[in-house]
Amino acid sequence: MFITIEGCEGAGKTSAIQIIQEFLKTQNISCLTTREPGGTTFGTTLRSLLLSKNTEYIPPYTELFLYLADRHHHVHTVIKPALQQGYIVVCDRFIDSTIAYQGYARGLPLDTIEQLNMIATEGLLPDYTFFLDVDPCIGLERARRRSLIDSVSQEESRFENEELVFHQTLSRAYKLMAENVSRFITIDANNPVDVVKQEIIYHLQNIL
Ligand code: TMP
Numbered sequence: 001m002f003i004t005i006e007g008c009e010g011a012g013k014t015s016a017i018q019i020i021q022e023f024l025k026t027q028n029i030s031c032l033t034t035r036e037p038g039g040t041t042f043g044t045t046l047r048s049l050l051l052s053k054n055t056e057y058i059p060p061y062t063e064l065f066l067y068l069a070d071r072h073h074h075v076h077t078v079i080k081p082a083l084q085q086g087y088i089v090v091c092d093r094f095i096d097s098t099i100a101y102q103g104y105a106r107g108l109p110l111d112t113i114e115q116l117n118m119i120a121t122e123g124l125l126p127d128y129t130f131f132l133d134v135d136p137c138i139g140l141e142r143a144r145r146r147s148l149i150d151s152v153s154q155e156e157s158r159f160e161n162e163e164l165v166f167h168q169t170l171s172r173a174y175k176l177m178a179e180n181v182s183r184f185i186t187i188d189a190n191n192p193v194d195v196v197k198q199e200i201i202y203h204l205q206n207i208l
Contacts (some may be wrong), residue, residue, distance in 0.1 A: 001088045001118045002125075002128075003020070003088065003091070004090075004091045004094040005091070008140075010134060010143035010146070012134070013140075014092070016187070017033050029208070031085050033168050034089065036091060036093045036097070037067060039074040039079075040074055040077060043075050046067075046069065050063065052158060053087075053160060069078055071094070072120040072121075079091065079124065096129060098113055098117060099175055101170065103173070104169050104170065106172065117121065119175050126183055127183060130187055130200065131186045133175065135190055136207075139189075140160065
């Protein structure tokens with residue numbers, strides 16, 4: 001089974017992945033958690049180019065191709081082999097981030113992104129996608145607070161530094177996808193972490 005986690009900045013994806021990982025452990029289920037960009041050593045280099053607040057201007061198509069390069073390498077060398085070995089793979093962001101960020105927010109054509117996504121994933125689609133639905137103002141506030149105390153988050157703040165309207169567009173894009181694509185499971189991520197945890201575990205029990 002292949003599960004992806006999606007959401008705007010500060011939605012709480014890291015906590016959600018920890019919750020899923022711990023729950024699967026209690027069920028004795030082997031799981032691999034990974035992320036995009038940066039799920040491989042090769043991808044880590046792409047991640048720092050893509051997310052560093054100090055990177056020079058990256059035109060939208062350059063940005064798209066770098067995310068797709070990271071994805072193809074990651075799917076080919078990590079995700080598919082793990083699925084073949086019977087692991088549940090849980091990935092922090094995947095194809096829907098590209099649709100939301102490079103498609104809706106940067107304005108690149110959605111049909112082109114969908115076609116390129118399919119090439120990059122070699123046809124692999126998630127079985128389930130947990131969408132952590134957070135109000136963009138609350139999410140940004142959380143992300144910016146985290147950047148104040150965490151030097152990695154501070155360095156990787158290129159997207160966080162976009163205007164509020166960019167984040168509001170992302171939020172609308174995710175909601176639209178969640179309404180129209182059946183693999184999406186929406187979690188209200190404005191809630192405290194305990195409530196989010198209960199909701200995630202409830203859904204996990206239903207899909208396992
Ligand atoms: P994160 O690890 O904090 O989620 O950071 C990844 C950033 O990269 C986040 O701002 C979303 C962005 N992103 C895209 O713009 N397109 C993509 O395809 C992916 C995977 C991430």
